Amino acid sequence: MPMALESWLTKVRSAMSSAKSSAALPGPKKSSVGILAFEVASLMSKLLHMWRAIGDAALARLRHETINLDGVRKVVSDDDDFLLGLACAELVDALRAASDSVAALAARCADPSLREFRSAFLEFADTGRDRQRWAAASWKEMETRAHKMDKQVASTSALRRTMEELAEAEHGLRKLLHSGNGGGCHRSSLSASKISVAAEQQQLIFSKKQEVKHLKQTSLWGCTFDAVVASLARSAFTTLARIKLVFGAGHEQRHPPLYRSLTLSSAVHPSADAQSPLPLARKSMSMEGLLFDQSLASKRDGFFENSAAALSPPPGTLGAAALAPRYAGLVISIERMARSPRLVGPDERDELYGMLTASVRAQLRARLRGTVPAADPGLAGQWRAALAGILEWLAPMAHATMRWQAERSFEQRNKSADVTARCGGGGNVLLLQTLHLADRDKVDAAVVELLVGLNYVWRFEKEMSCRALFAVHRQLMEGNLNGVEDTAGAADGSCQGNGNGTVSSCA
Secondary structure, three states: OOHHHHHHHHHHHHHHHHHHHHHOOOOOOOOEOHHHHHHHHHHHHHHHHHHHHOOHHHHHHHHHOHHHOHHHHHHOOOOHHHHHHHHHHHHHHHHHHHHHHHHHHHOOOOOHHHHOHHHHHHHHHHHOOOOOOOOOOOHHHHHHHHHHHHHHHHHHHHHHHHHHHHHHHHHHHHHHHOOOHHHOOOHHHOOHHHHHHHHHHHHHHHHHHHHHHHHHHHOHHHOEHHHHHHHHHHHHHHHHHHHHHHHOOOOOOOOOOOOOOOOHHHHHOHHHOOOOOOOOOOOOOOOOOOOOOHHHHOOOOOHHHHHHHHOOOOOOEOOOOOOHHHHHHHHHHHHHHHHOHHHOOHHHHHHHHHOOOHHHHHHHHHHHOOOOOOOOHHHHHHHHHHHHHHHHHHHHHHHHHHHHHHHHHHHHHOOOOOHHHOOOOOOOOOHHHOOOOOEHHHHHHHHHHHHHHHHHHHHHHHHHHHHHHHHHHHHHHHHHHHHHHHHHHHHHHHEEEOOOOOEEEEO
């Protein structure tokens, strides 16, 4: 056996022996997150979004703006406690979904306490007992942690973009090399200009590889499962503690059913039944004193089960009938037509009619039965004002419904989307702002009113257009007749006869 080959085999055997001895060492190996860094960053981004959704500024907007939106008050509920309970339930449900993902990652951890994350989190939710003391002791501590997590998410997002740019650059270089004379891929088959471009592309690829290497070390890619799960667990515990504190969710609460005190007419006409919102007691926003009533907690169902049940649309709502997206699309179509009624053609009218439910069609036929009012500018102005008034509060709910649906569809379809573009956890739209929990009868009444008004304004605009066209046509006709008479008069004065009854010349 040649000496070079024997030496090489000796090195291989030595390397294999070292690998076996390393594998035999006691203790679990802490593996890095690797390619799962993008999913971890997405999950981290969700938890950060939820944390900021319960900050002082966000809670002030919820208490003083969101639950007081006209549409929410008219067709969802006018009870503050119920609406705040809905917001709390949605946050809790989003946190529960995030905790399931954390638990899946925890199964890969070497630390036994981290592998028990799911049971520890459920225990904390139901009883308030934090066996590992994962909840932050102060707001400042959590904000420091959140700042670090923000940097990790941003770095991981940059890694993803750089890896995509690297792949694109490598693909471009391969394409360039294969586009040489005769399809050859050797440098000799390339022109001087292509060689120069290829050299630049190679330099770019080298630079991107260095950048990827650096970002893998500084982002979540190089972190261990133990490190990322510990960070996620602390964030989940602290967020849940904050939710319980600011919403009073650590105590037994029985929220009243959907309020139906507003009449159908008040849902359509704002001035019919104006009610001022109930004053809301301001609660402490600090992270101190996170005490929960364990005796009360033991007497009720699981904390997460209660929150999920609170989000179920009650009978009589659009969500219960699975009609919220359909009504949202209908309202948005009416909003678009109301901007330019005269541009609405037969096809648009047929499409709109096809979107109507049986209940709306029946009410619309009853309202439009009989003689059609004559075109009246004053009445048209009143209908335009009525349309604007209803759309002012109903259209935002329709758009919010579509955004709420889109956020969840995007979440399900795009698991690998850019982590900085996905905040998850309820997004920027709360369920209470949508049509899912809206009373169907009230929304039906508002939609019928919109359709009746749109029908009148459309007919008025058409009639005004026809009158304008007729006036222009009559003006043109009169102008043409006057022109003919003038021409005839001029002809009488400028044409000479030849004595035999025929015209011989005209000036």
